[in-house]
Amino acid sequence: MGWKRLLEEYRRVRSFSEQLCKPLAVDDYQIQSITETSPPKWHLAHVSWFFETFVLTPFQADHAPFDTDFHYLFNSYYHTVGPMHPRPQRGLLSRPTLTRVLEYRQQIDEQMEALLSREPGADRDEIAFRITLGLHHEQQHQELLLMDIKHNFWANPLRPAYRDDLKQPSGEAPPMRWLERGGGVQSIGHHGRGFAYDNETPRHSVLIYDHRLADRLITNGEFLAFIEDGGYREPALWLSDGWARLQRDGWQHPLYWELRDGQWSQFTLGGVRPLNLHEPVCHLSLYEADAYARWAGKRLPREEELELILAEQPIMGNFVESDLLHPAPAGTRSQWYGDLWAWTASPYAPYPGFRPLAGSMGEYNGKFMSSQVVLRGGSCVTASRHLRPSYRNFFYPHERWMFSGLRLAEDA
Structure with missing residues (x-):
C-alpha cells in the first residue's frame, strides 16, 4: 500500500472507531459488565497506545508522551513492554476522563499524520507494516467495542438499545444444502x-x-x-x-x-x-x-x-x-x-x-x-x-x- 493510501486508510479506520461511539452517553463509556469486556473509553485509549508504543516512540525522534501514566493504564497484555493495569479493574478507571482520552487520540492522530506526511526513508517498510498491523488491531477493537457495548447494556435491567434506528433483518432461511x-x-x-x-x-x-x-x-x-x-x-x-x-x-x-x-x-x-x-x-x-x-x-x-x-x-x-x-x-x-x-x-x-x-x-x-x-x-x-x-x-x-x-x- 502506498504512503498516501496508508494515510487515507489510517484516517478512515480511526474515524470509524469514534463513529461507533457516537450513540453512547458519557456514562456508557465507563461500564465493564464482565471481566471479558472493556469500557469503551479504554478501547479508544488502548488502540491509540498501540500506535504510540509501536510506531511513534521508535520512529518519531521528537515524540513526547502525551501522559506517561497512559503507558501503564492502557497496555493490554504486552509484558515485554512493561506492567499494566489489571484487566478486571478497567471499569474502575473513572480518570482519565473521556475528554482526556479523546484529547489523547487527537494528539496521536496529529503525530501519526506528521509521520505519514514526511518523505519515507529506509525504515518505510517497517513503519508501513506496523501501521497496517495497528489498523487491523483497531478494527478488532471496533468489533470488541460492539460486543462489549451489547453486554454492558444487557446487564442493565432497563435493557437500553445502543441504537434505536437499526433496521431489523428480513428474509427467510432456505432449506439447508x-x-x-x-x-x-x-x-x-x-x-x-x-x-x-x-x-x-x-x-x-x-x-x-x-x-x-x-x-x-x-x-x-x-x-x-x-x-x-x-x-x-x-x-x-x-x-x-x-x-x-x-x-x-x-x-x-x-x-x-x-x-x-x-x-x-x-x-x-x-x-x-x-x-x-x-x-x-x-x-x-x-x-x-x-x-x-x-x-x-x-x-x-x-x-x-x-x-x-x-x-x-x-x-x-x-x-x-x-x-x-x-x-x-x-x-x-x-x-x-x-x-x-x-x-x-x-x-x-x-x-x-x-x-x-x-x-x-x-x-x-x-x-x-x-x-x-x-x-x-x-x-x-x-x-x-x-x-x-x-x-x-x-x-x-x-x-x-x-x-x-x-x-x-x-x-x-
Whole structure:
C-alpha cells in the first residue's frame, strides 16, 4: 500500500472507531459488565497506545508522551513492554476522563499524520507494516467495542438499545444444502500476498478427509427445537467441561435469549426484539455448538475444511458496513462470510513452522495458543476489509458474548 493510501486508510479506520461511539452517553463509556469486556473509553485509549508504543516512540525522534501514566493504564497484555493495569479493574478507571482520552487520540492522530506526511526513508517498510498491523488491531477493537457495548447494556435491567434506528433483518432461511468435498492433501495458511497476522502462517500441507459442509448457519428456530427436545438437560450430548459449565452457570438457552409469558425474545444492539426463527442463532459457546451438532447427528467443521471453501468464495455478506449489527437470515445470498463467526472443532494451535513476530509484537497472537478454539468467517460486526480466507479468530470454549454461531459438518 502506498504512503498516501496508508494515510487515507489510517484516517478512515480511526474515524470509524469514534463513529461507533457516537450513540453512547458519557456514562456508557465507563461500564465493564464482565471481566471479558472493556469500557469503551479504554478501547479508544488502548488502540491509540498501540500506535504510540509501536510506531511513534521508535520512529518519531521528537515524540513526547502525551501522559506517561497512559503507558501503564492502557497496555493490554504486552509484558515485554512493561506492567499494566489489571484487566478486571478497567471499569474502575473513572480518570482519565473521556475528554482526556479523546484529547489523547487527537494528539496521536496529529503525530501519526506528521509521520505519514514526511518523505519515507529506509525504515518505510517497517513503519508501513506496523501501521497496517495497528489498523487491523483497531478494527478488532471496533468489533470488541460492539460486543462489549451489547453486554454492558444487557446487564442493565432497563435493557437500553445502543441504537434505536437499526433496521431489523428480513428474509427467510432456505432449506439447508450440503457441499461435498473430496479428501486429499491440500494447502492452507496465508498465501503471502497482502496483510495477515502471524498466526495465519506459514502456508503448509494438511490432509483432508471426504466431508460435507452445510451452506448456511443454524437458525434460531432449529436451535429452539434442540432446547425443546431437552438438549440442555441431556448430559450425553455435552463435553464434560461444557456440562460442568452449564451446571455452574445455569445455562438453559443462548446468551441474550429470554422466555416470558410463553414468548421468546432476544436482546440486540437495537434493544429487545421478538426471536426471529429464521435468523442464525448467535452468542453460543463452543460447548453449546458442539452439543447441538451431536444432537443433530453431525459434527463441527475443522478449520482447514472451512478455509478451503472460504478461499473459493468472494468476501461478501452481512458485515459491519451493512449496519444491521445483527445476523440476518441467509435468504438467497451466500452465508460463508459474515453474520457470525463459526465455531470449529480445531484447537487454536501453531501451524508447523510457526514463528511469531519479532520483539514485543510477538505477544500479539502466539502466546494465546493454549486452551482456545478457532472460529472462522467473520460476523455482522466485523469489517469486511479485515477478513481473509486464512483469518483465524479464537476464543475460550465457554465464552458467549462474541458474535459466534454454528455451522454443521459431517464425514462423507
